[in-house]
Amino acid sequence: MLGRIFLNPAIGRLRVWSTRHLLTMQLKTKEFQSLFTDGLNGIADLFAKNQYELRIAGGAVRDLLSGKRPEDVDFATTATPEEMKTMFQAAGIRMINNKGEKHGTITARLDNENFEVTTLRVDVQTDGRHAEVEFTTDWEKDAERRDLTINSMFLGLDGTLYDYFNGYEDLQNRKVRFVGSACFRIQEDYLRILRYFRFYGRVASEPGEHEPETLEAIRENACGLAAISGERIWVELKKLVTGNHAAHLLELIYELDLAQYMGLPPEGNVEEMKRVWSCAHSLSPKPMTVLSALFRGMDNVDKLDLRLRISKEEKTLGLFLVKNRRDLVRGEDPDDRLRPYTDFIIDSREVDIQNKVCELLKYQGEEKLLAEMTSWTVPRFPVSGHDLRKVGVTSGKEIGNVLQGLRDTWKKSRYQMDKDELLSTVKQS
Incomplete structure (x- = not known):
């Protein structure tokens, strides 16, 4: 693969080279170039000046490789949170939302844009919901802790793609795979079961092309979803249901015995759901x-x-x-x-x-x-109780009955009769 050049219409011209673990390539597309606002250029210059590496991470890389401009762009860096805070403070850059600092995330605001930057990290302890993290400067270790290969890539600000786990190849082949052991990745965070389904709906060409060992890992760890908060499950489930292959994926949720842990009815009407999906999607x-x-x-x-x-x-x-x-x-x-x-x-x-x-x-x-x-x-029903009092209907009970009768008459006219026409029927009665 060394020195090989190829053209992909969705991505642009790329130069590809590899090492034992790493596939890298050069990305130059209009979607990528459009990210470089004054704010991003300012952030990039600051990290470069302080000799910290800064790369685009995760889903934004996947979107760019698919020819899409990402809605949200997350960044990863070798700088620690403390180093980032010192750097931003010295440059007079405001920082907001410090809730993510424990896990290495600092959000800086520059030129009316927010930039969420996270220190490279490894998960040293997990309970299936939360993780204790340790910071690192090793990009491959950070990639290894991520859920899916297509979400484990980084993109340098010069357009260099860093791919440690064949994420680019999987994306090209429209395959959704866990990084390393599916069972191990799922046990780090059981919500990854639903993330797998959600991304399958986004990436896969056809339903039913899952790797058997992946489905078996999901089946074996199904009960882990019971400990995941309902709010987190609902966020993923809504995205799954509005994506591609939703009927297939919901049926699979039942086949793998996941429904009981997600709030879905254990005896759900899967056939009705498939019929509705085919009509409504x-x-x-x-x-x-x-x-x-x-x-x-x-x-x-x-x-x-x-x-x-x-x-x-x-x-x-x-x-x-x-x-x-x-x-x-x-x-x-x-x-x-x-x-x-x-x-x-x-x-x-x-x-x-x-x-x-x-x-x-x-x-x-x-x-x-x-x-x-x-x-x-x-349409607005044109008659009110006040109108009826003017024509001599004064009893409250009678007003209600007459209004209902007039409403029925109005509906039969396909909502065409006006106030005078309707009131004339009251006078005649």
């Missing part, structure tokens, strides 16, 4: 829309909330879908199949009801009706 459903297909009853939503502490909005959406997915369906009139949904919205007192109905249409795979609902503006 192109319509950008919310995570709860897909997951609710697993639920056989509303109590499943309550149990999910108890384990994962989902938001109130997510819980009410799940309850709404389970309650209405069978009864609220398209109308029989071929010219107005949206009618049952619009009438439901008119009658409803629920908050954000139109958006909930849109998610129901995604669940049901009603793409055409979804487009109609998205562009539909909820």
Whole structure:
């Protein structure tokens, strides 16, 4: 491989060379060059001046190699947190959010940009959730502690890619593998089980191309998820469900006996979920829309909330879908199949009801009706109790009954009758 030059259309022209452990190459793409703002150039100059190495780390490298401009860029360095603080203070650079300092992370703010920089480290003790770390200047050791090969690469600010565990090759082949032993990596942090699934959905071309030993390691360590906080599981699960191959990955979660530790119903309706995913995945459903297909009853939503502490909005959406997915369906009139949904919205007192109905249409795979609902503006019922008093209806109970009757008449007119037309029917009665 020494001195070999090749062209990859997604990455650009690269010069590749290798040592016994390390594959390096030179990256020059517009996505990479676009990262160099005044702020980053200032940070880079400061580290270089103080003779500390600074490289882009983790997911940002993966994205750049995939031809994407990363939304977030994390940096790694040979400087310790104390050395970084001394350096930033001397340069008059403000530091914010010191919560990550224990694990080596300092966040500096320059030219209205935040730069999160973490000291190279090794995990000296882990309990499956948290790690005690020790700082190092060895880039390979830091790469070795990371979860997946595609997340273990570094990119120098001159464009040099440092790849110790064949992450670039795996990315090119769309393979998702743990660094070293899958079992050992998982036991360092059991949440890596779900991160594996999430990145499989992002990277793999096809479902079902997992390495058998990886799946066996996941099965053997499934119970470790029980000790992971619901909030952390929910963050990963939502990303998994909105990625590629979500139906396959959720089915795999059941096959590997993970569901019981994640708040998902042990006897989830996997076939219904697969049907809903096939109908809805192109319509950008919310995570709860897909997951609710697993639920056989509303109590499943309550149990999910108890384990994962989902938001109130997510819980009410799940309850709404389970309650209405069978009864609220398209109308029989071929010219107005949206009618049952619009009438439901008119009658409803629920908050954000139109958006909930849109998610129901995604669940049901009603793409055409979804487009109609998205562009539909909820009309305002034109009559009030005050209007009825003007025409002689004064009893509170009677006002309620008359308003409901007028609302039904208005709905039958497809919301076209105005106030005078509706009030005229009261006078005639």
